[in-house]
Amino acid sequence: MDDLTTAGFQTLSDLESAARAKLTDPIWAYVQGGSGNESTVRDNVDAFRQWHLRPRPLAGIDAVDLRTSVLGETVSSPVYVCPMAYQALLHPEGEAATARAAAAAGQLAVYSTLSSRSLEEIAAAAPQGRRWFQLYLQPEFSASEQLIRRAERSGYSALVLTVDAPVLGPRDRQTHDGVAIRSPVPIGNGPGVVPPARAPAFQDGRYAFPPDACVDWTVLERLSRVTSLPLVVKGVLTAEDAAKAGDLGARAIVLSNHGGRQLDGAMTGLDALPEVVRAVGARTEVYVDGGVRRGRDVLVALALGAKAVGLGRPVLWALAAGGEAGVHRLLDVLNAEVAVSMMLAGRRTVAEIDRSLVVRRPA
Amino acid sequence: MDDLTTAGFQTLSDLESAARAKLTDPIWAYVQGGSGNESTVRDNVDAFRQWHLRPRPLAGIDAVDLRTSVLGETVSSPVYVCPMAYQALLHPEGEAATARAAAAAGQLAVYSTLSSRSLEEIAAAAPQGRRWFQLYLQPEFSASEQLIRRAERSGYSALVLTVDAPVLGPRDRQTHDGVAIRSPVPIGNGPGVVPPARAPAFQDGRYAFPPDACVDWTVLERLSRVTSLPLVVKGVLTAEDAAKAGDLGARAIVLSNHGGRQLDGAMTGLDALPEVVRAVGARTEVYVDGGVRRGRDVLVALALGAKAVGLGRPVLWALAAGGEAGVHRLLDVLNAEVAVSMMLAGRRTVAEIDRSLVVRRPA
């Protein structure tokens, strides 16, 4: 616990500054970097600025309830921790610190296949926490299956399949300053677990990708056969794919461009939200991540139809700034911002955050 | 009177610079700060820049008349002084200086529940001035009622109920540099008077707000029962709420996001103006505040249907820069800008400032 250091953090921006001061240049490049020249990273943040709130005061609110459910599980807030690899780069306790903080806050956290700690260690660090397991498909399906089994045994309650990273996007900053992306720190889930392949090989006139990068929609069926965990598809950005995911049994989708780290120039999850919710909102839960920095951003996403909102880089900042206490402080600060914003907006519950709360910012 | 110091002020921007030079960092943070990262403060100013004026020269104008009425009272200008707390932070005379300057100018001023001077002192400072009383509901309704009684006795001619601040919004700058918001200087209306509560308490899974923060629309009826002062509802931003306020007896509403100090990301009062005027303009007076810095801004607001336009931070700058003389100079400068703009726009009276005067700035 680093209470003294984190006590002063009032905003996510404070945490960012504190993290910058603590981290080496290569690790900072890894955390902040995105694909290409990072315009997609910036687009994620800007997308939220394009909406204004239409508050409804005098709503007679004595208390605000942030609780909601994701796939039927009650959580204390619609904000969850996105799966992020290699958290030991930020703090020696890595995902264990994140897990303890999220569990203490009653919030969902999703853990990456590429966690620095094993999924069992993460579960043991916070047995009561709500946790989902994020899967990067492994070269052998049996290896993926083994990870799923372990996740089932360790109390992970949903399987989040990331589909936007069959290979890694080009990241200028990392290329120039960065840590080597392939296992910069050991992968907690074992030496057999591998990250997405870095680059294609040019042969016979084509760019051939490692065989495990070749995945199609049938994978959803294959996964359904080996686990009864509800399936979440992460990295979809179109109504077409959202519908297809639902048709193939996905219970939820995450609109995401992977924090701007994968396809350079991809649209933002937030911009995709209206079209996707219109298409599948009635039957599939829709989450969104990327660019969330303030309580108001959470309200915007919920008003546009998101069921939950993922928090990415800020968690890494918080880890670096103060380990478990840092993440705890982060969640506290953000939830309080959400709560105060809801109060001022006249929304008592998450369910009351409807489309009429937002209006496009005039051009 | 600080005539010599204020004589040189030609624009509101001069007053801002002069105030900055005189004030300590924490007080400056209090004055300038807004909720979140202050994008809403900037939005307020930017909103006016999105409109251009369509002047009609050769209108045969020998004189321009800024006089208008608010709730039937004649005022010398459609510009009024917004209610702002703790004016002794800016100048030892506080609201008394403001009151003398506004009265001398023949302009309406609204005084905050949280004034540094008592409402009786303010009235005594400028007995002839037009003054309205802004009410922050007190934890006990009887305390609110007492304030209203005192306002009635001291010649305040309307009651302005602020509805957008049941709790305080998060303000990064104040948090970092600022004065403690809870009574940074004594509240003139007495030790029993309290400002809006700062933050919710997390308990039983919800964010509970102090009981007095829980207010609904029935408060309008309760206030109507205890006073015959006309009621103005301040802090509404939607046509829905404007209609509701009118239905419940409000004689006027103020479109405002509280100077960008409350709900981070709120739409601006100016952006709300067209929809609200369309909905209720025929029966309810609509005022707007936030971001007014030049005479042209006043014309834009009036052209979009505002009956009057509130001036906030600039009054604090003026107070700091030159006390009563500063505020007097501020009103002089701004009214003269309005008058010259009307002359150049071909509008002899406030009533002639119609919708055809403005056009959206091409994107």
Place this chain on the structure above:
Amino acid sequence: MDDLTTAGFQTLSDLESAARAKLTDPIWAYVQGGSGNESTVRDNVDAFRQWHLRPRPLAGIDAVDLRTSVLGETVSSPVYVCPMAYQALLHPEGEAATARAAAAAGQLAVYSTLSSRSLEEIAAAAPQGRRWFQLYLQPEFSASEQLIRRAERSGYSALVLTVDAPVLGPRDRQTHDGVAIRSPVPIGNGPGVVPPARAPAFQDGRYAFPPDACVDWTVLERLSRVTSLPLVVKGVLTAEDAAKAGDLGARAIVLSNHGGRQLDGAMTGLDALPEVVRAVGARTEVYVDGGVRRGRDVLVALALGAKAVGLGRPVLWALAAGGEAGVHRLLDVLNAEVAVSMMLAGRRTVAEIDRSLVVRRPA
């Protein structure tokens, strides 16, 4: 002649830099300044950037002809020199230098009532030049009439009535750094000639303007009665007023916001062009000024329906930079840019510059 100094000027921007280096701060403030915080000055330049050109190559052009007519008079270019006061502030020869340069170029120049040189001196400096006389109405109509008589006798072939400056707009920069606007140098047309009044006087609750500031549309009729010179109304920005001017006998109008020096926040002449040309283009010539800095800007204005395009501040820069030779160089450079742009756009003549040449820049 300052040939050596001006030989190196390749663009209008070069002339601006050279002028800045030569002029004192107050005179620079006078030249560059505009009303308010000068956002309207910037809007003028930006308005042209919102249009892109759609060139039509392979048009079989061996030569480009910039000649056109204004009110039936042939000129060598659609670019003319706007009326600008006090040109002796920039160069000792003042308007005489401008007149010789414009005449040598075969271009129209309009001379201000407030010229530093008398209208007779200007005519004598370049007897063959095409010149129009710009009238600021004088307090006594007889004084205006006298000026018109002198203009008729000195070969001025049209009368340009400025209608957007019954009083002067507030100009922050001039107020702070500037020369006193009321006759900073002697007015060449005589001691009896007076500039527009500076400010209103507040009396009896109204802002009273000097009597001569009170002008209405009947002035057009009065002027028509005392002169047979064709009448041009300068400073109109709406279709309504353009139509009215035409109805009352004006032969042309100038869409202008007075270089952003008068009504702060006024729309730009260029933005007004489409609506005005649609309304009156068939019967009234429409000119535009404000913000022209490159040959392409001239094409944009002509494509949107302007019959001629006025050049303002750049002429002052050129005067300061090199006197007559500077202005000559300016006109040469700009006309050559227009000619090359027309060649590349596939337009042989001014008449071929049609609406299909421009497209709104995508937002």
Place this chain on the structure above:
Amino acid sequence: MDDLTTAGFQTLSDLESAARAKLTDPIWAYVQGGSGNESTVRDNVDAFRQWHLRPRPLAGIDAVDLRTSVLGETVSSPVYVCPMAYQALLHPEGEAATARAAAAAGQLAVYSTLSSRSLEEIAAAAPQGRRWFQLYLQPEFSASEQLIRRAERSGYSALVLTVDAPVLGPRDRQTHDGVAIRSPVPIGNGPGVVPPARAPAFQDGRYAFPPDACVDWTVLERLSRVTSLPLVVKGVLTAEDAAKAGDLGARAIVLSNHGGRQLDGAMTGLDALPEVVRAVGARTEVYVDGGVRRGRDVLVALALGAKAVGLGRPVLWALAAGGEAGVHRLLDVLNAEVAVSMMLAGRRTVAEIDRSLVVRRPA
């Protein structure tokens, strides 16, 4: 080969920096400069930023194939090298280095009439490379015909007629810092070959251009009569001209504003793409150049209907940075970015890059 120097280049931006460091100011001005104040150069790059990608993951892709055809010839990538003059300014080997790199990559390159090396030398440097010849019409048609004959004999397989440069646009930067444009280095194709004329001469009231600048659409017919090479018209920006080119036998057109170097204020090729493809896409191949800096830009252009995408300044940067190896590295880096972007976007082949891949960036 400069392998060591080029090995570190990861992005086109790296190549730009390396080139800047190696080149003298005048040559840098020549490379980077554009017409006017270079807003058109910037518009070219910005145009691509106005589109976002809508990726379709889980497409079951094992390899990405960048191969496509241009006028029936198979190339390894839809990216080709634009014709650019005077490449010896960048590297002593000039176009020979470019030719070897493009041939090794299997990509099309177009060589300028104004190449530093003769078209025979270029062909000899990379006999197997796909090469097209770009023609600047010569003052005598017979001289143009001779060049075409030589191109035919040297295995150039198409004739690209540039139509947007009958004269040179005004280029501020070159004017101020630049190399003399008329043959800054010897023209490889012989002393008789001349570049487009620089400027018009003002005579008899018109701007007369050199006779060879006067070209109309009949030139297409004349060229068709003297060669059976397929004809490509470069420098068209409208649907009207695209249709006309097709009617007159052009097999392809290049939407281009000449890298922002000719008509100041011209629309961008990318902005023209939708309207042109709609008009002629079914019968005429449409290419686009200008502003391509990342793999994502290539996808945007293809999604909007371009059959191929030209690369300009980056090739010059690469030549300066590392000669043949630099250009090779450039093509490698860009193709790999395209390939990874296609993989992440779920497009296996160039043909699969359809209009549904892109969406306008929300304003």
